[in-house]
Amino acid sequence: MNTADLGLPVSVPSTALFTDQYEFTMLQAALKAGTADRRSVFEVFTRRLPEGRRYGVVAGTGRVLDAVENFRFDEGVLGFLRDGGIVDEPTLQWLADYRFGGDIHGYPEGEVYFPGSPILRVEGSFAECVLLETVILSVLNHDSAIAAAASRMSAAAADRRLIEMGARRTHELAAVASARAAYVGGFHSTSDLAAGFRYGIPTVGTSAHAFTLLHDTERDAFRAQVDSLGRGTTLLVDTYDVTEAVAAAVEIAGTGLGAVRIDSGDLLMVAHRVRRQLDDLGARDTKIVVTSDLDEYAIASLAAAPVDAYGVGTQLVTGSGHPTCSMVYKLVARAGSADPDAPLVPVAKRSAGGKLSVGGRKWAARRHDEYGVAEAEVLGTGPVPESLADRQLLTELVKQGEVVAREPLDTARERHIAARAALPISATQLSRGEPVIPTEYLM
Secondary structure (H helix, E strand, O other), rough: OOHHHHOOOOOOOOOOOOOOOHHHHHHHHHHHHOOOOEEEEEEEEEEOOOOOOOOOEEHHHHHHHHHHHHOOOOOOHHHHHHHOOOOHHHHHHHHHHOOEEEEEEEOOOOOOOOOOOOOOEEEEHHHHHHHOOHHHHHHHHHHHHHHHHHHHHHHHHHOEEEEEEOOOHOOHHHHHHHHHHHHOOOOOEEHHHHHHHOOOOEEEOOOHHHHHHOOHHHHHHHHHHHHHHHOEEEEEEOOOOOOHHHHHHHHHOOOOOEEEEEEEOOOOHHHHHHHHHHHHOOOOOEEEEEEEOOOHHHHHHOOOOOOOOOEEEEHHHHHHHOOOOEEEEEEEEEOOOOOOOOOOOEEEOOOOOOOOOOOOOOOEEEEEEEOOOEEEEEEEOOOOOOOHHEEEEEEEEEEEEEEEOOOHHHHHHHHHHHHHOOOHHHHOOOOOOOOOOOOEEEE
């Protein structure tokens, strides 16, 4: 589905104030100094992966494109900047006509990345590029963190289905973005209807414990649900006694009952008992769904359990312990003047404390071995070696201000599954370790 066709029903009128104030003060000073029009190249990258992670996942690219298109300064926004004395009048006049007119290249959504990978490259005048820093980082840091957690959970779940259920555990708009990122990372559906409406993600949901408690008996609740939703529904069986509930569920819905959900207790033990009971009752095709604060480790621990699907909430929308990717947006090259033909000069931060950057407008490629398994992330600023010419990772996303690379969300999801499969097998191990392939520089 092309999300642009849906008209941003879950969004805000403008993304222009998703910006740190220092970007406006830099803009004002650069305009006054005559350096605002210097051609510049910014890159998004991370110096390291979250502790213990073996690879990262690019997610949020489609939302970045929406944000760049929607980065506009209407009268209300300009009035806020004027009333607050945030910038001077010449800067306000410049902002009134702002439209990003540069180029953006990036790793396609769903691709994996490693330390130093130029995940996004933004090129244009210093003025138009610097304003986009915060909104780009906000989207990519959040969505990539959720997608990385989702990918680990997806790998742990193998061919079992994953349901995103974290809407009640995060900000209402973050919940929509989280469901989107989780889908890119390998989840199959979401409970969040706004995410389904905005991005076309399959939605699921049946009932909570409150529905059972509403009725005089559990049997009354099951009967009401089956009468309304049909025998293919999923009945929640752990409000009272699980064994009694399963027996009542099959008696009421018959052996064609769609599924039962278990939300508490020793999930491994209970799942085995419930599977045995269902089979004994003739409900051999009835699925078992488990929930209850799952993460990738809990999912992996249930690999031997007769479970058909997992519902994941809190741990997913918080990045399973790593809610950000620590991505940064750094100037890596700029022209020496406003002359459009002035050559680019590499620039880089050199301060102490581990916050170094590598100057120069970079290309990126992934080298594979003879079996097609990735063995290195190769970055460079000079000519691309012939052996890597068909392995380049950066794709054109925006050309002269126009988005040129919108794609269905399913495409990003499929790309991620393929990219992960091409990594060394140790990439999906949950044990702590270094990035699964090294980053090499050809400068």
